[in-house]
Amino acid sequence: MLKPERMTRVVVVGTNDALDQTIENLHKLNLFHIIDYGEEEAGFKIGKPRSMASKFSEYLVTLRSIENQLGSGEGSGFDKKISAKELSPQIESTLSELEEEVLKQHDLMRKIETELKQKQDIEDTIKPLVSLPLSLEDYTGYQSIKVFVGFIDSNIEDAIRAETSQYELYTGSIEGKKIIAVAVVKEKEVEINKILQNDSSYTEIRPPELTGNPQAALGEIAAAKAKLTEELTNAESELIRLKQEYAEFMLASEEYLTIETQKSEAPLRFATTDHAFVVDGWVPLNKYDDFEKTIEGGAGNVYASRLEDEEVKDVPISLDNPKAAKPFELLVETFATPKYKEIDPSLILFITFPLFYGIMLGDIGYGVLLGILSWMIMSKVKSGGLHELAIILSYSALSTIFFGIIFGEVFGFPLFNIMHHGMVEGGILGIAGPNIWVLQLPIHRFAEVKPLLAMTFVIGILHITLGLILGIRNVSVEHGFKHAVTEKLCWLMILFGGIMAIVTAMPAILWGDILNTQDPIFISGIVLGIIGIILLVKGEGAIAIMEIPTLLSNIFSYARILAIGLSSAGIALAVNTICRDVLFAQGGVFIVVGILVLIFGHTINLLLGIIGPGLHSLRLQYVEFFTKFYEGGGTKYDPFGFIRKYTEE
Amino acid sequence: MVEVEAAGLIAIGAGIAVGLTGLGAGIGEQSIGAAAIGAMAEDPKFFGKGLLMTVIPESIVIFGLVVALILLFVF
Known part of the structure; x- marks a missing residue:
């Protein structure tokens, strides 16, 4: 959580007679991130691929070219997995059979097409x-x-x-x-x-x-052409039949061949001598014991050992988050993979991303629709980036519904009765908003622009502060606390000094009140800010002063949380007003037109509502938040192995 | 009468603040966006950075919006 999974450097050494079995075991474990052996040192050579390697890759090339011609796509897995043992003896014969069939149909089609062309001429x-x-x-x-x-x-x-x-x-x-x-x-x-x-x-x-x-x-020619066209259609449907008949075989054998090619070519990543092999890599620390037991117990003379004092460099990164926050790793990885010692912000995104999204969209109706949409995607696409995006969308939908209740909006209609220009406008529930704690619901977004704007600035200040604190932590770990002070803490001081000074000076700026320069908050704010600037200049040179206004622009940038929300609520309100007050009031055919406008308008608004808040919420993370602490640049943990979808051992 | 005129001028000012900054952001984003898509065509890994760079000029509109909101609701 917050940090990538702990890794340990491992060296596996063994005699050559145990090589094949060790590769099998490593592959089955799917834990070992191999560091490729590159340079040839005295006595060590890069290993030779297994004898079957070229054959497997040849099959794979044939198979993929057939798949290309047939245009077969990826399936989501079978009900029953195919046994690799049963599959492997069939591959050669079935593959050549299939290739022959496909080529035959293709030649036939080409011949028919040529004849058709001649007849046409x-x-x-x-x-x-x-x-x-x-x-x-x-x-x-x-x-x-x-x-x-x-x-x-x-x-x-x-x-x-x-x-x-x-x-x-x-x-x-x-x-x-x-x-x-x-x-x-x-x-x-x-x-x-x-x-x-x-x-x-x-x-x-x-x-x-x-x-x-x-x-x-x-x-006569027309008749001949019709006959040829029919033959062509037959050949095409024959290809489709082949595709259907062999779909399972193609998916399963592609997986099988990919795995076998991986295994056969593995020795190319090992260092070998005439009698022994050495392979270097990383294993998650908490799985090391299992790893050692399986590798050493699995085949003859093989030993695994940890290199404890190895300098922590180029450690592969496997992000380690609770299951609920896992999908947000996608957003972090899209920006950059974190470094080993850096904070992994996925968990923070898990909270702030849906939060911002919800405040921006804030409508029960849209929230429910988004929830249904994300559920539909989730049940259709079971894995991969789209699935994770759908999960993120579902969290955002929940947050949207929650803030929809607070703002009292259902498709832009008021949920509770609201006072509007001194008149009561009836809500859907027909009751006044409840009073929860100090909060009088609903907080109507058009009526409460000023406090909401102030709230977005507070959110911005908190978010940026969190970013700077994480920044202090990251820099201290990597370069020591002294650097952290001149790189990050000084910004925090400028931020808070600035806030204290501006807040106390605000009445003077806005309404021309007399500025009380004796105010202790004002003075301490100025002092804090100046110390911050001195530290900043000490750390990064005088040019860094140029950067100070960006702090202000960063905070203003959070106004978009309100702005996007107002625009989406505004469009919804406009659509509703057009329908209810203008079209429905006319009666007759205009009611149908009104319903069409209603559906069309809200669909457009929902589409904008998915894209706008999503992108802007992400931007606040990437631009305003990540830049305060996050560098990234790690290598992704890519263990030697394969997750089988279609075959089993 | 004076009151009404002042309110109208404030509204016009707010409109200008958002409108012009919107134009500015659009002009800024067009070339960044084009370059970002070019970079992504070379290497899809640039998506994150590209998106980030592309939306940077959008801050200008937000400033315009803040000015507009302050004009409308504070004065």
């Missing part, structure tokens, strides 16, 4: 010929006659007649374009060709060597 050439009074065999196959066919705009007959009298000309038109066929004696072919080519509007058509009426030929 012929169809395109025949289509214009329909308008000419000739059969298809009339165009080709003569010894002494040449037939030219083509589109043309101008009248070419005079030019042809000038060249020869032995010709026949047919004309037709299709889709507004003129088409001609000229049959001339072979001797005049070159001349006529020249005349035609010189005409800029002429586009030649080469009739295919077919027989019969063009219209009939078109019909």
